[in-house]
Amino acid sequence: MPNSNAKLHSNHRGGREASRRELVSRSLQSAQHCLENQDFGTAYAHYLLVLNLAPELKTTVKETFQYTLFKWAEELDSLARIQDLFNCYEQALELYPNDEVICNSMGEHLFRMGFRDEAAGYFHKAVKLNPDFADAKENFYRVANWLVERWHFIMLNDAKRNLTYLRAIESAVLSGSKSVLDIGTGTGILSMFAKKAGASFVYACELSKTMYELARDVVAANNMEREIKLLHLKSLDIEIPKHIPERVSLVVTETVDAGLFGEGIVESLIHAWEHLLLQPKPKNQDIGAGDYGRVIPASATIFGMAVECKEIRRHHRVGMQEVAGVCLTNSVQFFSPTYAAAGSEETVEPYTTEKLSRIPRGYRALTEPCQVLTVDFNDLQELKSLADRKPWKLSLPVTEGGILDAVVVWFVLQLDDEHSLSTSPSEETCWEQAVYPVQGLLDYSVKTGDTVMMEVCCQDCYLKIQKISSLPSECGMDFSDRDDTLSLGNEAELCNALAGLQTSTKQDGSIPVCVLESTEIALLNDVAYHECFKAAMSKVLLSLNPSKDLHSMDIDGHGSGINLQEHQNKSSLGVDPDALYVLDVSEGFSILPIIAGKLGPVRAYSSVEKEQHQAALQVIAEANHFPKETLEFWLSHLEEESVVLQRPKSDKLWSIIILDVIETSGLIQQEVMEKAAISRCLLHSGGKIFPQYVLVYGMLVESESLLLESAVQGTEPTLGFNIAPFINQFKVPVRVYLDLSTLPCVPLSKPAELLRLDLMNPLLNSPSREVKIQICKSGRVTAIPFWYHIHLDEDHSLNTSDESSHWKQAAVVLDEPIPVQVGDELVLDVQHHKSNISITVKR
Numbered sequence: 127m128p129n130s131n132a133k134l135h136s137n138h139r140g141g142r143e144a145s146r147r148e149l150v151s152r153s154l155q156s157a158q159h160c161l162e163n164q165d166f167g168t169a170y171a172h173y174l175l176v177l178n179l180a181p182e183l184k185t186t187v188k189e190t191f192q193y194t195l196f197k198w199a200e201e202l203d204s205l206a207r208i209q210d211l212f213n214c215y216e217q218a219l220e221l222y223p224n225d226e227v228i229c230n231s232m233g234e235h236l237f238r239m240g241f242r243d244e245a246a247g248y249f250h251k252a253v254k255l256n257p258d259f260a261d262a263k264e265n266f267y268r269v270a271n272w273l274v275e276r277w278h279f280i281m282l283n284d285a286k287r288n289l290t291y292l293r294a295i296e297s298a299v300l301s302g303s304k305s306v307l308d309i310g311t312g313t314g315i316l317s318m319f320a321k322k323a324g325a326s327f328v329y330a331c332e333l334s335k336t337m338y339e340l341a342r343d344v345v346a347a348n349n350m351e352r353e354i355k356l357l358h359l360k361s362l363d364i365e366i367p368k369h370i371p372e373r374v375s376l377v378v379t380e381t382v383d384a385g386l387f388g389e390g391i392v393e394s395l396i397h398a399w400e401h402l403l404l405q406p407k408p409k410n411q412d413i414g415a416g417d418y419g420r421v422i423p424a425s426a427t428i429f430g431m432a433v434e435c436k437e438i439r440r441h442h443r444v445g446m447q448e449v450a451g452v453c454l455t456n457s458v459q460f461f462s463p464t465y466a467a468a469g470s471e472e473t474v475e476p477y478t479t480e481k482l483s484r485i486p487r488g489y490r491a492l493t494e495p496c497q498v499l500t501v502d503f504n505d506l507q508e509l510k511s512l513a514d515r516k517p518w519k520l521s522l523p524v525t526e527g528g529i530l531d532a533v534v535v536w537f538v539l540q541l542d543d544e545h546s547l548s549t550s551p552s553e554e555t556c557w558e559q560a561v562y563p564v565q566g567l568l569d570y571s572v573k574t575g576d577t578v579m580m581e582v583c584c585q586d587c588y589l590k591i592q593k594i595s596s597l598p599s600e601c602g603m604d605f606s607d608r609d610d611t612l613s614l615g616n617e618a619e620l621c622n623a624l625a626g627l628q629t630s631t632k633q634d635g636s637i638p639v640c641v642l643e644s645t646e647i648a649l650l651n652d653v654a655y656h657e658c659f660k661a662a663m664s665k666v667l668l669s670l671n672p673s674k675d676l677h678s679m680d681i682d683g684h685g686s687g688i689n690l691q692e693h694q695n696k697s698s699l700g701v702d703p704d705a706l707y708v709l710d711v712s713e714g715f716s717i718l719p720i721i722a723g724k725l726g727p728v729r730a731y732s733s734v735e736k737e738q739h740q741a742a743l744q745v746i747a748e749a750n751h752f753p754k755e756t757l758e759f760w761l762s763h764l765e766e767e768s769v770v771l772q773r774p775k776s777d778k779l780w781s782i783i784i785l786d787v788i789e790t791s792g793l794i795q796q797e798v799m800e801k802a803a804i805s806r807c808l809l810h811s812g813g814k815i816f817p818q819y820v821l822v823y824g825m826l827v828e829s830e831s832l833l834l835e836s837a838v839q840g841t842e843p844t845l846g847f848n849i850a851p852f853i854n855q856f857k858v859p860v861r862v863y864l865d866l867s868t869l870p871c872v873p874l875s876k877p878a879e880l881l882r883l884d885l886m887n888p889l890l891n892s893p894s895r896e897v898k899i900q901i902c903k904s905g906r907v908t909a910i911p912f913w914y915h916i917h918l919d920e921d922h923s924l925n926t927s928d929e930s931s932h933w934k935q936a937a938v939v940l941d942e943p944i945p946v947q948v949g950d951e952l953v954l955d956v957q958h959h960k961s962n963i964s965i966t967v968k969r
Contacts, residue, residue, distance in 0.1 A: 150180045154187075157194070166198040170214065177221050184221065191218075192227055199235065211235060226255040230262040237265070242272050243335040250855070260959040267858040267962075273336040274856035276835060277556070278312060282853065283834040284556040285843040287547055292319045292845060294422050294541035295378055299323035303376035303420060307331070307402060309361045309394055310381040313849050314341035317354045320378060329370050331357040340852055347848045361394045364402060373404045378422045384479040384549070385560035385589045386426055386537050392501075392509055393587060395421060399506040406504055421503045425540045428498040428589065429550070430520075432578045434528035435489035438480070440651045441644040442532075442563035443570075450656035450721050457749035458742045459637050462644045465565040476590045478644065479558040482534060482551035484868040486929065492530065493522040493578060498589075517583035517590075524596075527573040533580060533591055535560040562591045575599035640742035645790040646715045648932040655924060655932065659816065660721050662918035663708070663782060666814050667726045670706055670781055705729045707774040709760060712786035713795070715739050720747055722782070723756040731760040733770060771804040779810035785885065787820055788914055788926060791862040792936030794820075794883070796961040802885035815885045817916045822881040822963065823927075824912035826952065828905040828943075829871035836861055836939040859941075860963075863934045866911055866927055874907055874946060875899045880956045880965065894957040896968070901950040906943040910954070910965050911935055938965045 157172035173191045177184060195218050202211040215232045222228055233248030246269045252262035281287060299306070299320060304327065306320040311330035320328050332338040338358045345354050357369055366372060377398050381389040399406070403419035439445065442462040447455040464476055482489055498520065502508050522533075536549040536559045549557035564570065572578065577597040583590050642650070649655065708722040711733045719730035720743065734740055740759050747757045760770070774780060783805045787798050805815050833839060837857040838850040880897055884890040913927040913935045926933035944967060946952065953968040 146179055150176050150183070153179075157190075161190075161194065164197075166194055166201055169194045170198045174217060174221075188222070188225075191221075192225075195228065196231055199231070203235065208239065224255055226252040226259050226262060229255065230259065230265060233262075233265060233269075237269055242269055245269055246273050246336060260962065260964075264960065264962040267860065270856045270858050273334070274340070274853065276861075278853060279838055279857070280556040280835050282313065282315070282838045282849060283843045285845070286554075287556060288315065288843065288845055290541060290545050290547055291316060291378075291380070291422075292323075294545040295319045295376075296323040297542060297544070298376050298420065298422060299325050302417075305329075305372075305374040306376045306378060307361075307364075307370065307374045307398070309377060309379040309398065310389070311341050311356070312337055312380075313853055314345050314354065314356070315844060315847060315849060316378045316380065317341075318345065318348055318350060318847055319845075320376070321350055321353050325376075327374070328354045329357065329374065330354055331359045331361050331364060333358075333360045336856075340856075343852045344847075344849050347852065361402070362397050366402065370402070373402060373419070375404050375417075375419055376422065377403055377419070380423075382423075382426075382537075382539065383560075384558045385475075385477050385535060386428055386501075387584060387587055387589050388475065390587045391503075392513055392584070395503055396506065396509050396513070399509070406506070423539045423541045424504055424543075425500065425502045426537050427500045427540070428535060428537045429495045430498045430522070430533050430535045430591070431495045432492040432522055432524070432530055432533050432572075433482075433489045434492055435482075435485060435487075435531045437486045438489075438561060438563055439529070439531045441478075441648045442565055444647060444650050446651060446653065449650065449653065449717060450660040451724055452656075452717055452720050452746065453750055454746065456637065457745050459566075459639045460647060460650065460742075461565050461639060461641050462563060462647055463641060464563050465641075476588055476592070477535070477560040477562050480534075480561050481558045484865070484870070486865045486867050489534075490526065490528055492524055492526055492528050492572060494525055496520070496522050498535065498582060498591075512584050515584060517581045517592075520580050520582050520591075521597075522578040522580075524572045524574055524576040524578060527576075528571070530564050530567070530570045530572050530578060530594075530596055532564055533562045533578070533594055535562065535589065535591065560589070562594065564594045567595065569596075572596045573599070638742060638745055640715075640738055642715050642739075645932065648790075650715070650717070652930060652932040654928065654930055656717070656721060658918060658922050658924055659718055659784075660725070662816060662922040663718075663722050664725050665919065665921070666782055666812075667706055667722075667728065670812050671726060706781040707731070707778055708782045708784070709733070709774070709780050710784040711760075711770055711801075712784055713789075715742075716784075717743070717746065718784055719743070719757055720750065720752070723747070723752055724750065728756065728781075729758065729774070730756060731758050731774065733760045735761060771801060771808060773808060779813065780805075780808050781810065781813045782816060783808065783813075784816045787817055787883075787885070787916065788933055790933055792864065792913070792926070792934045793860070793862055794958075794961045794963060798961060799883070799885070799888075799891075803888065806886065814919070816918045818886045818919055819882060819884040819890075819917050821879055821915040821917065822883070822912055822956075823877050823915060824880045824910050824954075824965065825873055825877045826875040826899055826901070826907045826946075827869075827871040827873050827909050827911060827937075828907065829869060829909050829937075831870045832861055832909045832937060832939050833943075860936055860938055861909075862936045864911065864937055866913070866935045867929060869911070869937075871909070871911075872903065872905055874901055874903045874905050876902060880912065880954065881958055881963065883958065891958075893959065894955065897954045897956055899952050899954060901946045901948055901952065904947045906945050907940065907952070907967070908943045909937045909939045911937040912963070912965070938963075940967065 153172045153176045157169045160169035160172065173187065173194055176187065195214060199211050199214060218228050229248045229252040233245040236248065237245035249262055249266035249269055252259055253266050295316065300323065304325055306325045306328045308317040308330040311317055311332045314330060317328050317330040332341055335358065338356065342356055345351050345356065357364065359369065364370060379391065381391045381394060383389050405418060407418035444454065444460045463474065464478055501512055536551065539547045549555055549559065551559050576599050579595045579597055580591050581593040705727045708719065708728055708730045710716055710718045715734060716732065719732040722728050723730040732743060734743065743757065785798060785801055785805065786795050789795055802815055837854045838844065840850055841848060878897060878899055881895055882890060916924040916926065927935055955966045955968050957964040
């Protein structure tokens with residue numbers, strides 16, 4: 127009966143196939159029905175069943191499946207069901223392992239939750255799958271800046287730094303240090319130096335997953351994967367013999383920042399001496415190098431000097447008593463985070479960093495450089511005492527009068543007896559300097575013969591310089607360096623000295639303190655910005671309320687403002703029929719709502735989030751005699767903070783909506799065009815979005831600096847090691863936070879308009895444009911810096927490249943320089959996708 131059995135099996139298979147098709151059909155219908163009812167979770171489950179039963183339908187249902195996945199993921203995210211969300215994406219990627227859209231979406235969720243390493247992997251995969259996928263490229267560029275900081279490129283291109291480290295490591299290995307541990311290996315270059323020098327055993331640790339994987343690829347590409355053991359660990363977690371078999375004779379590291387200690391070198395070397403290194407060489411004993419432990423760098427000397435610098439000042443001190451008619455005097459004290467860090471128990475970086483040789487408008491030394499401290503990295507007891515040492519006083523005699531803006535710090539890193547590296551602002555170096563801004567003094571002026579006083583300590587892995595003050599020469603005080611007591615003759619001298627000491631006003635509890643980011647302080651100091659907004663808002667408000675007498679409105683800064691008493695009376699009665707509604711949704715701290723409130727009968731809404739900022743705005747409003755109802759905080763009116771753009775009231779629309787279009791970094795804000803589209807629907811007739819349109823300008827330049835800061839240039843700077851192809855995977859085409867006024871470059875063309883972004887009239891926008899640029903100087907085009915003219919209306923605009931602007935500029939850096947001659951013409955292809963501007967040269 128073989129034929130009968132075969133027929134039976136065939137019928138059985140046919141029945142199963144029919145059942146499968148019917149189940150797939152019913153599941154597809156159910157999924158569609160669930161989508162119509164916005165039941166995304168059930169729809170997603172049905173699609174999973176369909177794709178598992180009928181893999182042949184993958185292409186057919188792909189787009190609908192993606193839509194369902196993304197909607198269900200949003201719902202899971204809002205419900206904080208994070209594990210379920212990731213499970214869904216893992217299931218989706220099993221079905222569509224090479225789908226760039228799903229990879230990108232997975233990366234976006236990971237990035238929002240703080241998993242930057244993992245997010246970068248998905249963004250990178252999405253870009254590899256589809257190099258033209260704009261969303262994934264933009265995401266990858268943003269996360270790449272977090273994962274592989276830009277100083278990696280600059281340092282790897284610094285051939286002098288690399289060669290100095292190589293020579294010091296060679297000298298140590300040749301003298302007998304055969305076992306080496308590289309702490310914070312980064313790309314692995316110091317480990318490879320040690321192996322090339324002849325070390326028998328080389329170990330390297332790296333905490334960052336991205337950098338660890340990059341180092342693994344670099345070491346393998348240089349045929350050293352069997353000779354260098356890489357550990358994905360913090361050095362403090364390394365144990366013997368679990369991770370390395372025995373103590374090593376040499377530790378090499380460059381875990382130093384601009385302030386020397388900020389990357390934890392003291393803590394890691396204390397641990398290394400106690401647990402990972404051989405004992406140090408006893409003094410005055412002649413024994414082999416391999417029998418004792420040592421560290422490269424061997425020691426460091428820190429130097430400091432006081433400077434006058436307008437650029438530092440405008441980012442850390444509010445220099446205006448009045449801004450566009452709004453009085454700030456004595457109402458609030460503004461400080462930057464570095465000042466708050468000085469008295470904080472939290473671990474906060476107490477300095478900022480600047481490359482002083484390129485700081486706009488330069489700087490002026492007010493004192494001679496002074497030695498702040500020295501540290502011997504080969505002395506365990508000294509390292510321990512440094513961490514435990516009480517603060518000490520330091521005095522710097524003023525050699526040139528001026529305005530005391532900051533104390534700047536740099537160091538000399540002594541790798542061994544013969545090799546050193548300096549981060550001094552007078553040196554050609556890849557390093558920036560640490561800047562301790564001076565804040566909270568009654569008077570910042572100093573003259574020759576005065577003394578700059580400060581307190582120094584090492585705390586929380588940072589060098590802290592705090593309580594910076596000035597002592598007039600007539601006080602006649604004698605401070606000895608690093609002495610905790612004052613050398614005073616008598617009580618009268620002490621009283622006179624303290625009276626002359628310019629100390630902080632922060633102790634005055636009657637004046638509220640508000641801590642702002644340095645970019646927010648620079649914005650508050652931007653007079654042109656506030657005056658421009660004031661004039662543009664006045665124009666709109668007057669056109670919408672022509673019954674108001676022109677002279678009663680503070681339009682050009684000479685009027686007296688609205689009749690506040692009359693407005694207060696109306697508000698107290700709850701009657702203000704003429705009130706116009708203004709919404710400021712710009713990022714960070716903004717006084718624009720207060721400026722608007724002084725221009726007429728206005729209900730001004732601020733979108734600041736921080737309670738401290740809200741309190742500061744309220745104090746400023748009260749100091750300017752505002753009616754209480756004039757200024758309100760918009761987020762407190764919203765049921766859902768994510769939906770910021772909505773009507774002020776069910777029966778009202780906005781007269782003015784202020785959008786933050788340009789980031790301080792020089793890039794366009796994310797989702798700004800989407801916000802503009804919503805805003806247009808919320809304006810009443812005659813209302814305006816500010817700005818109304820933005821023009822993007824750019825020019826062609828030759829800049830070797832931008833090349834060196836954007837990518838590793840071949841194998842020459844890395845002394846023949848193959849590193850560039852691996853780290854350059856993390857290069858980004860756009861450099862941000864540039865100052866064109868000090869950027870080392872040669873302009874090869876005149877500025878040209880590249881693109882228009884119209885927020886009020888989107889029909890004038892084009893996603894792409896070709897622009898012809900005439901070459902006016904021969905050279906090599908290496909970059910295209912760009913900036914913006916922000917038009918609040920046809921009569922009022924701001925140029926983000928102005929010297930007084932709080933904005934910085936950005937530049938597209940070309941992959942390959944383009945040689946050009948005078949009279950040549952290049953065509954730029956300019957594209958705008960979401961918040962990303964792409965500029966390429968058409969050959």
